[in-house]
């Protein structure tokens with residue numbers, strides 16, 4: 596196994612770069628640099644295993660292996676052809692290529708990926724009279740092809756399927772939040788795991804699951820077995836097992852409550868199945884209730900919620916719902932802090948409280964605000980939001 600340090604790039608979502616950089620620092624990554632929707636860092640194979648197993652806000656961990664300049668299709672093909680791919684893949688293996696291309700020279704990412712595939716397969720055919728299969732189904736090697744104008748970087752995708760697929764969610768209700776985003780929001784809120792957590796619109800339970808995993812220090816991929824690096828020639832199962840065992844030993848007790856509630860019986864049923872599947876049903880309490888009926892747990896509580904927004908709900912109903920959220924904040928949550936993520940800036944105004952912080956994040960392709968409300972005693976009389 597490679598004990599030397601190398602560069603890695605952890606991809607994430609817009610707005611989560613700072614959180615991810617902190618997570619990487621906490622696991623011992625070196626030379627950390629924040630990029631756009633990504634963070635680069637250095638470490639050895641042990642670090643690559645840790646990054647995959649532990650980082651809550653990473654989507655993929657890439658290992659760049661080959662960079663060059665290409666000003667034409669020919670130069671792309673020739674440079675790719677030169678690389679010793681046979682060190683990484685057998686001639687009867689399965690290859691997958693993920694292109695991300697931002698270039699005026701290579702205007703079609705699929706075409707660039709096709710050229711790359713042709714060059715690799717031609718090299719194998721010449722050397723072994725046999726070429727790898729190219730398929731997204733169960734590949735042995737996943738190459739990430741990144742082209743920025745004429746700068747080409749080929750990386751190994753060490754994760755495989757996106758790391759938001761934690762493998763605890765059996766089913767989802769409508770509009771589930773992405774697990775990486777949920778984990779990111781929880782950390783952006785600055786929660787020190789020193790009070791209760793409550794999501795009064797919990798849907799399939801993603802936010803409460805991520806809160807519980809964070810609170811109990813359960814590794815992000817505790818429930819997942821598949822990682823692309825397990826198919827690499829230099830994969831060391833004993834080393835990965837060491838990383839896993841060490842991280843699992845850090846799981847600890849949490850002395851506060853984690854609650855979720857939702858008006859929909861179907862959502863609570865799904866959430867119950869999901870938390871039971873994750874064996875967290877004793878650690879998370881779920882209630883079927885309208886937000887206006889459900890009190891938060893006793894004592895200091897952080898509230899994070901992802902109310903409906905977007906296309907599926909009539910505007911009037913949406914505004915009424917946000918009016919209701921504002922009333923509930925003032926009547927039931929005073930003394931606590933509540934955060935709301937939504938893409939609907941007009942609906943936010945109906946909460947009727949001034950947010951003390953607004954952070955821009957994206958929920959898939961929807962630009963959202965994540966707004967913080969500090970609900971003081973007496974917020975009933977709080978000034979109406981001016982904006």
Ligand SMILES: C[S@@+](CC[C@H](N)C(=O)[O-])C[C@H]1O[C@@H](n2cnc3c(N)ncnc32)[C@H](O)[C@@H]1O
Nearest residue numbers: 771772796798799801857858859885886901903
């Ligand atoms: C966008 S979804 C939340 C998705 C959730 N974060 C997840 O990962 O599955 C919004 C949720 O708000 C719930 N909801 C809508 N109105 C409600 C109300 N008045 N009281 C409680 N829950 C409500 C819906 O049933 C829905 O599950």
